Amino acid sequence: MDKLYGYVGKIARINLTDSTVAFISTSDYVPKYIGGRSICNKIFWDEVKPGTKAFDPENKIIYMTGPTTATGIPTGGRTVFTSIAPNSFPEQYAWSGIGGWFGAEVKFAGFDGFILEGKAPEPTYLYIEDGEIKFLSARNLWGKLVHDTQRKLEEIHGKDVKSIVIGPAGENLMRNASVTTSNDNVAAKAGLGAVFGSKNLKAITVRGAGVVVPADIKKVLELRLKMSHPAMIPRPVINETEHGLPGATTIVEGGWQRAQVACSHGCNQHCMCLMLDMKSAFSEEKVNHVEKCVSPLAFNMTIDVPYGGPGGPGGTFQTEQNHYPACKMLSREVDPPDTSDPYFEQEFAPAPSDILNYWKHDFDKGSIINDLCNEYGIDKWDVIIWLLPWLAMGKNEGVFDDIDFGMEIDVESEKFIRYLLDMIVYRKGYYGNLLAEGMARAIRTLGKEKFGNTIYHGRYSRILDKQIDIPISLEGAWGHTVHWQGRGFQGSIAKPAWVATNLHQMNATRDSQTIQHHHDTFEHYLELKDDPCRSPLTAKAVVMGENMAEIKDSVTCCDWQSPNLFWPEMEAEMFSAATGIPMTKEELLNVGERSRLLYRAIMINHSGRNRQMEVNEIFAIMQYPDPWGETVTWDEWNDLVDLYYAERGWDKETGWPAREVYERLGLDEIADELAESGKCR
Amino acid sequence: MEDNEKNQRSFGRHIVQTSSDISFCAGCNACGIVCSLVHDGVVGPSYNRIFMEKGTQSMVTVIHTCQQCADHPCYEACARKDQAMCLDENGTVFINDDFCIGCKRCIKACVFDPPRINYVKSTDKTKRKAKKCDLCHTRLEGPACVQYCQVSCLKLS
Numbered sequence: 001m002d003k004l005y006g007y008v009g010k011i012a013r014i015n016l017t018d019s020t021v022a023f024i025s026t027s028d029y030v031p032k033y034i035g036g037r038s039i040c041n042k043i044f045w046d047e048v049k050p051g052t053k054a055f056d057p058e059n060k061i062i063y064m065t066g067p068t069t070a071t072g073i074p075t076g077g078r079t080v081f082t083s084i085a086p087n088s089f090p091e092q093y094a095w096s097g098i099g100g101w102f103g104a105e106v107k108f109a110g111f112d113g114f115i116l117e118g119k120a121p122e123p124t125y126l127y128i129e130d131g132e133i134k135f136l137s138a139r140n141l142w143g144k145l146v147h148d149t150q151r152k153l154e155e156i157h158g159k160d161v162k163s164i165v166i167g168p169a170g171e172n173l174m175r176n177a178s179v180t181t182s183n184d185n186v187a188a189k190a191g192l193g194a195v196f197g198s199k200n201l202k203a204i205t206v207r208g209a210g211v212v213v214p215a216d217i218k219k220v221l222e223l224r225l226k227m228s229h230p231a232m233i234p235r236p237v238i239n240e241t242e243h244g245l246p247g248a249t250t251i252v253e254g255g256w257q258r259a260q261v262a263c264s265h266g267c268n269q270h271c272m273c274l275m276l277d278m279k280s281a282f283s284e285e286k287v288n289h290v291e292k293c294v295s296p297l298a299f300n301m302t303i304d305v306p307y308g309g310p311g312g313p314g315g316t317f318q319t320e321q322n323h324y325p326a327c328k329m330l331s332r333e334v335d336p337p338d339t340s341d342p343y344f345e346q347e348f349a350p351a352p353s354d355i356l357n358y359w360k361h362d363f364d365k366g367s368i369i370n371d372l373c374n375e376y377g378i379d380k381w382d383v384i385i386w387l388l389p390w391l392a393m394g395k396n397e398g399v400f401d402d403i404d405f406g407m408e409i410d411v412e413s414e415k416f417i418r419y420l421l422d423m424i425v426y427r428k429g430y431y432g433n434l435l436a437e438g439m440a441r442a443i444r445t446l447g448k449e450k451f452g453n454t455i456y457h458g459r460y461s462r463i464l465d466k467q468i469d470i471p472i473s474l475e476g477a478w479g480h481t482v483h484w485q486g487r488g489f490q491g492s493i494a495k496p497a498w499v500a501t502n503l504h505q506m507n508a509t510r511d512s513q514t515i516q517h518h519h520d521t522f523e524h525y526l527e528l529k530d531d532p533c534r535s536p537l538t539a540k541a542v543v544m545g546e547n548m549a550e551i552k553d554s555v556t557c558c559d560w561q562s563p564n565l566f567w568p569e570m571e572a573e574m575f576s577a578a579t580g581i582p583m584t585k586e587e588l589l590n591v592g593e594r595s596r597l598l599y600r601a602i603m604i605n606h607s608g609r610n611r612q613m614e615v616n617e618i619f620a621i622m623q624y625p626d627p628w629g630e631t632v633t634w635d636e637w638n639d640l641v642d643l644y645y646a647e648r649g650w651d652k653e654t655g656w657p658a659r660e661v662y663e664r665l666g667l668d669e670i671a672d673e674l675a676e677s678g679k680c681r
Numbered sequence: 682m683e684d685n686e687k688n689q690r691s692f693g694r695h696i697v698q699t700s701s702d703i704s705f706c707a708g709c710n711a712c713g714i715v716c717s718l719v720h721d722g723v724v725g726p727s728y729n730r731i732f733m734e735k736g737t738q739s740m741v742t743v744i745h746t747c748q749q750c751a752d753h754p755c756y757e758a759c760a761r762k763d764q765a766m767c768l769d770e771n772g773t774v775f776i777n778d779d780f781c782i783g784c785k786r787c788i789k790a791c792v793f794d795p796p797r798i799n800y801v802k803s804t805d806k807t808k809r810k811a812k813k814c815d816l817c818h819t820r821l822e823g824p825a826c827v828q829y830c831q832v833s834c835l836k837l838s
Contacts, residue, residue: 070724070725071724072711072714072715072718072724101710101735104724108725108726147737147738150737150738151737151738154737159734160726182735182737182738183708183735183740184740208725208726209725209726209727210725210727211717211721211723211724211725211727211728212723212724212725213722213723213724214718214724217718217719217722220718221715221718221719221829224711224715224829225829231831232830232831232833233832233833234699234703234704234832234833234834235704235705235707235832235833235834236701236702236703236704236705237701237702237705259701259705260705260707260832261705261707261708261709261740262707262708262709262831265709265710265714266709266710266711266714266724267709268709268711268831269709269831270707270709270831270832274740287738288738288739288740288741290740
């Protein structure tokens with residue numbers, strides 16, 4: 001085809017086993033697959049055989065930028081990895097987004113993405129500069145912490161290189177290890193840092209002097225001003241005197257310094273909180289680190305996170321008058337609510353969050369937790385939301401009385417946190433080795449009935465004014481912890497919202513949130529709120545969210561800004577501005593659905609995914625009460641799954657998409673292959 | 682010695698980064714991006730006329746800009762002065778691409794480290810050109826980097 005605006009035209013196939021490189025034309029995939037993630041899914045389907053395990057050399061890591069990456073279109077700096085994920089339980093194909101400056105530099109170096117295959121014979125890192133790819137020894141980098149590695153690569157190759165690296169967690173195949181940029185952006189959700197480790201790949205360092213050419217510069221500049229209506233105001237460093245979440249803040253002696261930074265190349269926001277001069281886990285010097293959405297809970301988790309502003313359903317179900325991208329919330333730039341909104345009172349109805357009593361406020365300890373995760377290269381979510389609460393709750397209930405970790409279990413103690421993570425990252429002793437396998441696997445080895453299902457008696461609902469049950473392990477589905485699922489953690493999120501997020505996770509292979517926080521309109525909420533499991537609107541919104549997630553990771557854009565329910569053409573405008581290829585929102589939704597269908601086909605072909613597996617996987621967690629005491633019945637849940645499969649055009653008995661769905665989206669050959677093994681009718 | 686020399690220099694109107702007490706640079710690179718977009722229609726580090734220095738772990742960004750020196754040594758050093766490197770009525774030094782021969786004299790003459798003049802890398806050496814800040818002097822809205830800085834940490838001195 002003619003020149004591909006937005007792209008640079010080449011994908012590198014990098015074989016680590018024999019240090020060879022081959023090149024693929026991006027136009028082999030574009031525009032049927034536009035990714036980002038959409039191209040990743042196609043490459044994986046074509047190239048990785050069912051039965052491949054996460055740490056097999058035959059497993060591939062597929063990394064793709066999107067057509068907007070490095071074009072100047074806001075949020076286009078985000079990029080995507082896919083692979084068989086070690087942190088999924090069981091191992092399954094999954095994805096992870098990552099921001100930072102690496103993706104743009106990959107394009108400046110002349111590549112839209114790369115396929116990492118095989119296994120290097122010794123610790124290796126890749127050095128990529130202007131179209132050339134070198135395989136260099138990482139013997140002197142192996143064992144280094146994340147930022148030590150980043151600094152060393154700058155010493156070797158110059159200050160202007162951009163690197164992604166793994167820390168000791170990835171080297172030691174800790175199943176929730178991350179891949180990390182210099183500004184602490186991570187691909188963490190699927191544990192892909194451990195796949196890097198299994199391939200003896202410590203880092204990829206890139207420098208590029210090339211250019212990326214967007215098709216419509218006037219439109220790019222317009223989007224820069226329009227997207228999320230950036231607050232064009234000065235943002236000074238602010239001295240904060242307290243820290244925490246609304247309703248759960250604590251005075252910080254001496255205060256702390258907060259700045260706001262953007263996470264990725266060309267982003268129009270500055271949503272990330274940069275905490276200046278925090279206590280370091282590894283040196284006497286103070287360090288800066290960014291506070292991710294989960295980080296505030298490292299400092300204090302006596303009370304649940306507030307939900308949707310003051311706590312009402314408006315956090316998920318929005319009106320045109322009252323909606324804002326999440327990046328505004330993170331940077332604390334939300335405008336005051338519009339009280340002229342006819343649904344204002346219902347949207348913002350206060351719902352007090354639960355008292356949890358996992359650990360008290362400790363500012364320095366929270367900083368240490370975050371720094372340890374950053375430097376070892378670990379997914380913070382697993383540590384802060386699953387591992388530490390599990391230890392806190394389990395200890396409270398006496399579950400660990402007969403276990404000797406080598407130090408008394410005490411999540412209130414900085415010394416214990418250091419000891420614990422060191423033990424796990426370096427796989428020290430029986431329990432270090434066990435917990436490095438991830439929470440889902442560790443709990444099953446220990447015995448799920450006692451070490452997972454034991455009831456914690458410390459959760460207190462302020463809505464019901466009584467203690468309510470919760471298991472000591474906050475496992476949701478597929479080896480991942482709950483996330484906006486209405487129980488244990490994440491605020492007083494009401495049933496219409498949590499049944500939707502559970503459906504998202506049921507259909508995923510990892511923690512589905514952070515890519516697809518559930519979104520819907522308040523008009524829909526009014527129709528579905530009394531019986532969300534029997535409303536087609538719930539299923540429709542989940543389908544929209546899943547397809548939009550594929551679009552977000554393909555175009556690419558950021559899930560803190562997308563989707564915008566009241567600017568549904570935004571992603572199509574971004575794509576067209578970058579590539580010059582006209583694209584309507586309906587056409588783009590087809591691309592998203594095609595990508596999602598490919599993902600579904602991979603799950604069916606590689607993991608035997610079917611209805612029975614899915615409904616059983618997620619049902620258990622919903623049997624514990626939400627802050628209103630609500631659960632779902634088996635019939636309610638199955639009715640919602642019926643509605644969802646029907647909305648998708650999937651068979652209700654098997655959960656497999658019908659042949660006509662594949663054909664409608666131009667995936668006839670996928671249907672043919674699945675039909676050969678009886679998985680498409 | 683070098684610092685003293687810089688401190689004693691006088692400069693024209695130029696882009697400055699405010700202190701972090703007034704506005705903290707978000708490090709987004711919007712300034713560099715819009716600069717190359719409005720001048721050259723591309724995005725790429727070698728086309729930048731405004732330079733970012735990012736701290737690896739500090740995540741603190743320092744912006745380096747052309748100071749439009751009153752004695753404009755880059756202009757004086759140009760092999761094709763008044764054709765390739767020119768002065769406008771406000772004392773702003775700007776480059777006319779058509780006449781730049783890529784001799785790099787201007788870059789060597791720049792008193793700052795790193796030099797505030799870029800040099801576009803190309804496989805075709807005959808097309809190498811110098812690039813420097815011209816304060817978007819033909820742009821009605823003024824400098825694009827100032828207009829598009831989302832945190833207003835850039836302004837004209």
